[in-house]
Amino acid sequence: MTDSWATFGADLHIEPHGGGLRSGLMEALREAVRTGRLTPGTRLPSSRTLAADLGVARNTVADAYAELVAEGWLTARQGSGTRVAPRSVPRRADPAAPPSPAVRSGPVHNLKPGSPDLAAFPRAEWLKASRRALTAAPNEAFGYGDPRGRVELRAVLAEYLARARGVYAAPERIVICAGFVHGLMLLAKVLRARRVRETAVESYGLDAHRNLLREAGLRTPCLPLDGLGSRTGELAGMRGVGAVLMTPAHQFPTGVPLHPDRRAAAVDWARSTAGLILEDDYDGEFRYDRQPVGALQGLDPERVVYLGTASKSLAPGLRLAWMVLPRELVTEVGRAKGEFDWTPGAPDQLTLAEFIASGAYDRHVRSMRLRYRRRRDQLVAALAERAPDIRVGGIAAGLHAVLELPEGTERAVIQAAAWQGLALEGLARFRHRDAPPGRDALVIGYGSPPDSAWAGALDALCRVLP
Structure with a gap:
């Protein structure tokens, strides 16, 4: 078979310059080392590989390597190949730059x-689930896939959310997101497309969520809060509001669960105005005095968008979250998400599906x-x-x-x-x-x-x- 640059090992981008092939190659390598583009210890391609890449004779590269070894720029050992030699290069002070301030260490x-406690992430069980999931994964799982997410995860989530959180879900109404914020961004786009101009938010909450909605062009009037949760009865008087973002199971940050009467009032408002409730169920599994409060979505799946996440139950670094949508929003969210929007990697989705299905998540x-x-x-x-x-x-x-x-x-x-x-x-x-x-x-x-x-x-x- 004809030798080709694509058939050899390590790649090296180098452009010989100056007079003569050998001297030009040597100067290009010196410059790459001098500027730090080739760091000490970097293994260079074999003389045969680099010669094929550059289209020159192998002896030209071998002679250049030997000369640079003699000069101390490179090292060559049997079985270890040719590498950039260790060097101590003093950093030049920039006279125009102010002295660097002392760096304060982070909090103790x-x-x-x-x-959550990140040290408690179940690494061993997650690895087992990953191995099983990847072993069973069809080849098409590694393609671009369905923008809504892997069907294996959506099917498992539909069963789990119904069982554990009282959510009415079907796989075709679930969209997998790269975190809660991603889901909220998609919903903000849908609300704007629906000509919604105001989305009410609770008077205490995360400013990142409020800012996201404002950046999408939505005003965010605040819904008052007291010892029984958000005063949802006041939604009826907020005439321009077309949606409300809430944390009904465990209000963030006050920790108050939404009173049953106020849950009903929120749903009544949504039904009477064709409004939407965006339910952030960020830590619904963790309740200590009794069974977890069921999701608000169970009261009216066609007026509540349920948003859940693995950030608190597992780890935020997984970037895995999900939305359970009213039927009328499925197409609109799909359109907002498009073919090339963020989607968590298929291996992580398949691993979470296996992790839940095996009982390890519970x-x-x-x-x-x-x-x-x-x-x-x-x-x-x-x-x-x-x-x-x-x-x-x-x-x-x-x-x-x-x-x-x-x-x-x-x-x-x-x-x-x-x-x-x-x-x-x-x-x-x-x-x-x-x-x-x-x-x-x-x-x-x-x-x-x-x-x-x-x-x-x-x-x-x-x-x-x-």
């Missing part, structure tokens, strides 16, 4: 909400539920002993708690914590810009630290509380 402890959730409940109980006990004046709320579910502070102390506590290497978030951080000032409080993410750091993080928290 992190109690910000929004993340086992993991139950295990983490016990772990997080134990941490919650330790938090409550420590506060009762060392900060008895601090009231704790939002602890019936989820991975965070709300600690009530004396009026006017929230910012000072956060600053004191930062000085001690403890990262905290205050409740004010999540308030809608149009919502009135609320109480002083901390939102403590007790799910974030690994087990080895939990005791230290808890101790640091108690030291900074007033």
